[in-house]
Each structure stands twice: as C-alpha cells, then as structure tokens.
Amino acid sequence: MIHDMNPILQSLKTRRSCRKYKPEQITREELDAVLEIGTYAPTGHGTQSPQMVVVQDKELRDRLSVMNAAVMNATKDPFYGAPTAIIVFYDSSIGNGFADGCMVMGNLLNAAHAVGLGSCYINRAREMFDSPEGEELKAAWGIAPQMKGVAICVLGYDNGGTFPAKPRKADYVIYA
Amino acid sequence: MIHDMNPILQSLKTRRSCRKYKPEQITREELDAVLEIGTYAPTGHGTQSPQMVVVQDKELRDRLSVMNAAVMNATKDPFYGAPTAIIVFYDSSIGNGFADGCMVMGNLLNAAHAVGLGSCYINRAREMFDSPEGEELKAAWGIAPQMKGVAICVLGYDNGGTFPAKPRKADYVIYA
Numbered sequence: 229m230i231h232d233m234n235p236i237l238q239s240l241k242t243r244r245s246c247r248k249y250k251p252e253q254i255t256r257e258e259l260d261a262v263l264e265i266g267t268y269a270p271t272g273h274g275t276q277s278p279q280m281v282v283v284q285d286k287e288l289r290d291r292l293s294v295m296n297a298a299v300m301n302a303t304k305d306p307f308y309g310a311p312t313a314i315i316v317f318y319d320s321s322i323g324n325g326f327a328d329g330c331m332v333m334g335n336l337l338n339a340a341h342a343v344g345l346g347s348c349y350i351n352r353a354r355e356m357f358d359s360p361e362g363e364e365l366k367a368a369w370g371i372a373p374q375m376k377g378v379a380i381c382v383l384g385y386d387n388g389g390t391f392p393a394k395p396r397k398a399d400y401v402i403y404a
Numbered sequence: 405m406i407h408d409m410n411p412i413l414q415s416l417k418t419r420r421s422c423r424k425y426k427p428e429q430i431t432r433e434e435l436d437a438v439l440e441i442g443t444y445a446p447t448g449h450g451t452q453s454p455q456m457v458v459v460q461d462k463e464l465r466d467r468l469s470v471m472n473a474a475v476m477n478a479t480k481d482p483f484y485g486a487p488t489a490i491i492v493f494y495d496s497s498i499g500n501g502f503a504d505g506c507m508v509m510g511n512l513l514n515a516a517h518a519v520g521l522g523s524c525y526i527n528r529a530r531e532m533f534d535s536p537e538g539e540e541l542k543a544a545w546g547i548a549p550q551m552k553g554v555a556i557c558v559l560g561y562d563n564g565g566t567f568p569a570k571p572r573k574a575d576y577v578i579y580a
Contacts, residue, residue, distance in 0.1 A: 231437040236415040236518035240441045240511060261407040265416045267572040270513060270525050276573045283580045324527070327555070330506030331525075335416060337446060338514060342412035349446050349507075351500070369578050379503070396443040397452045402545050404459045 239342050246346025248389030249309040249382075253284060258343050259312065262383065265339035266314070269331035272324030278332045278378070281315045281369050289313055295361060296380070299352040306350060308389060310382035315353060317366075317375040329378035336381040346386035353377025415518050422522030424565030425485040425558075429460060434519050435488065438559065441515035442490070445507035448500030454508045454554070457491040457545050465489055471537060472556070475528040482526060484565060486558035491529055493542075493551040505554035512557040522562035529553025 231237055263280065271277055283289050292313055296306045307313060314336060318329030333349060340347035356362045357377040366375065407413055439456060447453055459465050468489055472482045483489060490512060494505030509525060516523035532538045533553040542551065 231433060231519055234437070234518060236412050237437055237441060237515060239412045240515055240518065241444045243444070243446070245446060257407060261410070261413055263577050265413060267576045268417045268419070268569060269510070270419070270421060272525075272527065274570060276576060279576060279578065281578045281580050285580065288580060326502070327506050327509075330503050331510050333503075334445070334507050334510035335514075338511075339413060339416055342410060342416065343407055349448075351448065365580075369580055370575070371578070393444060394450060399546070400443045400452060400455060401439050402455065402457045402547070404457050404461065404464060404541075404545055 240338055243338055243341035244390040244393065245348045246386045246389040247308045247348060248387045249311065249346055249384035250387045251309065251311060252385060253311045254345060254383055254385065258345055259383070261343050262336055262339040262345065263314070266332045266336045269335040271328040271331065275322065275328065277319040277322055277325055278329040279317045279371060279375060280332065281317070281371065283313045283315065284311065295356045295359070296350065296352050299355040307382045308348060310348070310384035312383040314381040314383065316378040316381065317371055318378045319374055320376045321374040326378065333379050333381060340381070340383055345383050346389060348382050350380040350382055353379050416514060419514055419517035420566040420569065421524045422562045422565040423484045423524060424563045425487065425522055425560035426563045427485065427487060428561060429487045430521060430559055430561065434521055435559070437519050438512055438515040438521065439490070442508045442512045445511040447504040447507065451498070451504070453495040453498055453501055454505045455493045455547060455551055456508065457493070457547065459489045459491065460487065468532070471532045471535070472526065472528050475531040483558045484524060486524070486560035488559040490557040490559065492554040492557065493547055494554045495550055496552045497550040502554065509555050509557060516557070516559055521559050522565060524558050526556040526558055529555050
C-alpha cells in the first residue's frame with residue numbers, strides 16, 4: 229500500500245482509548261492544540277453549533293466525575309484519573325446538532341493522539357447536564373439551555389492505559 | 405506554538421468540505437486507505453457497530469443521488485459530482501449507535517484529506533434508507549433492518565470545490 233508510510237493515516241489508525249492516566253496535568257500548549265482541532269471539525273452548513281467547556285481545576289473535575297458516576301449508580305472515577313475534561317455540548321434546537329457535536333468529539337480524540345496525549349470518549353454527559361446540578365453549572369458557564377451534553381473527552385498522559393486494537397469485523401465494509 | 409509544525413494537526417485543521425469534483429474515479433489505494441481509517445474510529449465499548457457501503461458504480465451512484473435529492477424535493481446532484489459515495493449505517497438498537505456512526509464519518513473525512521482527496525458530509529441518509537427503495541437496497545447489500553443511515557461521505561478529486569475556513573466563533577471554547 230502506497231499509504232502505509234503516511235504519518236497522518238498512521239496517527240488516525242493508532243489512536244486508542246486510554247483508561248489509566250498519570251496525575252500530572254497536561255501543558256497549556258497541548259490543551260490548546262487539541263481544542264483548536266475541535267473547533268475545526270465539520271459542522272452542518274458551517275454553523276459551528278457545538279461548544280466545549282474545559283475543566284482542569286481539580287475540585288471541579290472531581291465533582292464532574294462524581295456526577296458522571298452517579299448516572300450509572302457507581303462511585304469509581306469514570307474519568308480513569310485523567311486530569312483534564314472537555315465537555316462537548318450540542319445545540320438540540322437544530323437537526324444536525326448532535327452529529328456536529330460528535331464531529332467535535334472525534335477531532336478532539338484524534339488531535340490528542342497527534343500530540344501524544346491519552347484520551348477517552350466518556351458517555352453520560354447528556355444525563356449529567358440535564359440534571360438540576362448540571363443545569364446550574366451550564367448557567368454559570370454561560371451555556372444556553374438548548375445546549376445538551378454530547379460526551380466528555382478526558383485528556384492526560386497515558387499511564388499504561390491503552391491496548392492494541394482488536395481485529396476489525398469482517399463485514400465493516402460492503403462493496404455495492 | 406510548539407505544535408504549529410505537527411503535520412497531523414495541520415491535516416486535521418485544513419480538512420474542508422469539497423463541493424465540486426472532477427469526474428475521474430479515485431484509485432483503489434486511496435479508497436482502501438480511507439475505508440481502513442473509518443474502521444478504526446472509536447466505538448462505544450469497542451463494538452464496531454457501524455457499517456459502510458461503498459458505491460462506485462456510476463449507475464448506482466446516480467440512483468443514490470436522485471434518492472438523496474428527492475428527500476429535499478430537489479433534482480440537482482447533492483453529491484456535487486463526486487464519483488464515490490460511502491454510506492455509513494448505524495445500529496439503532498444500541499444507545500451509542502448513532503455516535504459510533506458519526507465517529508466513522510469523521511474519520512473518513514479526515515482520512516480523505518490525509519490522502520489528498522476531496523470529501524463532503526452529505527445528509528439525508530436516514531430518510532433515503534427508511535424509504536421502501538432504500539430498504540430494498542439495504543436488503544440487497546445484506547444490511548440488517550435495525551441499521552439506519554447516518555450520512556454519506558462522498559469522495560473524489562477536488563475541482564476547485566473547497567474554500568478557506570471562516571473564523572471560528574468566539575465562544576466555541578469556555579474555560580471553566
């Protein structure tokens with residue numbers, strides 16, 4: 229394959245979910261590089277409809293972790309120790325809103341890998357921010373009521389938390 | 405910024421929607437490189453729940469174009485002349501299905517740019533494949549009934565169909 233040496237394809241192919249992080253915080257340069265790529269994700273008609281909220285304060289990060297765990301009646305840290313959380317919100321008032329938010333999530337994860345960070349797609353953001361506590365946080369951040377949680381991208385330095393990809397399923401691609 | 409020269413970030417940042425294509429078909433190597441990256445998109449619990457159907461046959465591609473245009477009562481080619489269409493389907497029976505499908509779409513678009521192809525996210529796949537004609541095509545391709553259309557990634561050689569990104573909105577990122 230002529231594309232085997234393409235560094236961009238290699239990076240996209242080798243991105244993996246990281247489920248164990250070092251406690252030390254990532255650099256501002258790393259964070260900003262990841263966020264910028266999030267803002268360049270494709271959105272329907274170029275509306276740039278999603279929003280991202282970055283949390284690095286330890287106390288707030290821990291509070292979000294507890295809220296996220298509560299959605300599944302758990303107490304273990306669902307952020308796997310990651311020190312940074314980027315909450316992606318989508319505009320529920322437009323048809324493409326959720327897909328737009330997903331495009332941002334995907335770009336954050338790919339950008340994180342590109343700068344050598346571990347990352348993971350964390351669910352339950354919708355439930356977290358539909359709760360009274362979540363609505364309060366949204367209001368404090370200036371996030372409009374119609375903005376709903378897509379997911380959370382957690383970031384940090386990999387601490388042995390990634391594993392090789394399983395083989396891809398046989399019928400993933402069908403040639404019509 | 406230390407990451408300004410990172411070729412992966414540069415590629416992710418400069419991907420744009422292409423809305424005018426040359427008629428000539430892309431190579432098999434280009435197609436396969438893009439599809440492979442689609443299969444490595446993150447999926448909830450690693451389920452690999454989406455499926456992709458590749459269409460390069462001119463007659464079938466044109467039929468899909470007509471079906472897609474019909475959803476919006478239009479007749480103009482909504483694929484902008486692109487010779488290849490990858491339909492992404494998601495599993496509507498699982499909670500993460502649609503998001504999984506979106507992750508595949510995002511990876512296809514990013515991979516297309518990485519190999520120098522133009523691409524565009526085309527909507528209305530859900531309506532197309534919920535129609536009797538669409539259900540018939542799905543059955544012929546061996547796609548299960550619970551698989552629903554996410555979107556279509558069209559691919560081809562850019563024929564002056566991309567434009568620079570507009571400035572990003574001021575409140576895209578909020579630091580909590």
